[in-house]
Amino acid sequence: MMLHIPAVLTKPQVQEFRRRLAQAEWIDGRATAGPQGAQVKRNRQLAELSPLAQELGGVITQALANHPLFFAAVLPLRILPPYFNSYASGEQYGMHIDSAIRTRPGTANAMRADVSSTLFLSEPEEYDGGELIVSDAYGTHEVKLAAGDVIVYPSSSVHRVAPVTRGERVSSFLWSQSMVRDDAKRGMLFALDQNIQKLRAAHGDNEITVELAGHYHNLLRMWAEV
Ligand SMILES: O=C(O)CCC(=O)C(=O)O
Numbered sequence: 048m049m050l051h052i053p054a055v056l057t058k059p060q061v062q063e064f065r066r067r068l069a070q071a072e073w074i075d076g077r078a079t080a081g082p083q084g085a086q087v088k089r090n091r092q093l094a095e096l097s098p099l100a101q102e103l104g105g106v107i108t109q110a111l112a113n114h115p116l117f118f119a120a121v122l123p124l125r126i127l128p129p130y131f132n133s134y135a136s137g138e139q140y141g142m143h144i145d146s147a148i149r150t151r152p153g154t155a156n157a158m159r160a161d162v163s164s165t166l167f168l169s170e171p172e173e174y175d176g177g178e179l180i181v182s183d184a185y186g187t188h189e190v191k192l193a194a195g196d197v198i199v200y201p202s203s204s205v206h207r208v209a210p211v212t213r214g215e216r217v218s219s220f221l222w223s224q225s226m227v228r229d230d231a232k233r234g235m236l237f238a239l240d241q242n243i244q245k246l247r248a249a250h251g252d253n254e255i256t257v258e259l260a261g262h263y264h265n266l267l268r269m270w271a272e273v
């Protein structure tokens with residue numbers, strides 16, 4: 048399932064992020080790619096443990112963890128601290144799949160990447176190219192969102208970032224381990240949850256919404272690992 052979550056950061060937050068990131072030290076993005084990814088990845092990133100990445104990343108994690116749509120769609124068990132990337136001058140990230148297991152320097156904890164997220168920090172009119180292109184069972188999806196918006200997509204999908212041929216594309220990306228590892232199951236739970244919310248908004252709680260909420264929780268009980 049792919050989901051567009053608007054306005055995770057406000058425009059003033061985006062501007063502040065961009066101001067701080069413009070002064071940052073960027074390194075070769077291949078530092079965090081696996082062997083296949085490294086062959087096709089050409090971009091720049093903040094070093095994983097840089098104080099700026101940790102500070103700004105904390106703001107993003109907090110905003111996502113408190114966001115009802117992100118919670119309902121991702122059912123996060125763990126959120127790996129966000130990374131920051133920049134593409135300009137023809138840089139791109141060719142076809143790849145995100146590694147299943149991620150670790151962080153300085154920590155022993157490995158986690159499984161189930162859901163990938165990109166938070167756009169450049170407005171679409173600031174650059175040409177730079178679409179995030181995700182292939183799944185339903186086809187190929189090109190994503191280029193307003194600054195502050197997030198796209199959530201399964202880490203199991205093959206995807207790429209098209210070459211940026213004008214301007215600069217700055218973004219943050221992160222991986223989550225979900226309580227429900229299977230994308231199709233997460234998608235069904237999300238649809239059920241959103242429809243229960245719509246019924247509640249239209250008619251208030253009644254015995255039907257209570258019963259449906261029961262089904263939601265019983266499916267979650269069957270599928271969740273915590
Ligand atoms: O910048 C993006 O939108 C995604 C980057 C990406 O796919 C990755 O770093 O694995």
Ligand SMILES: [Fe+2]
Pocket residue numbers: 143144145163206
């Ligand atoms: Fe990726």
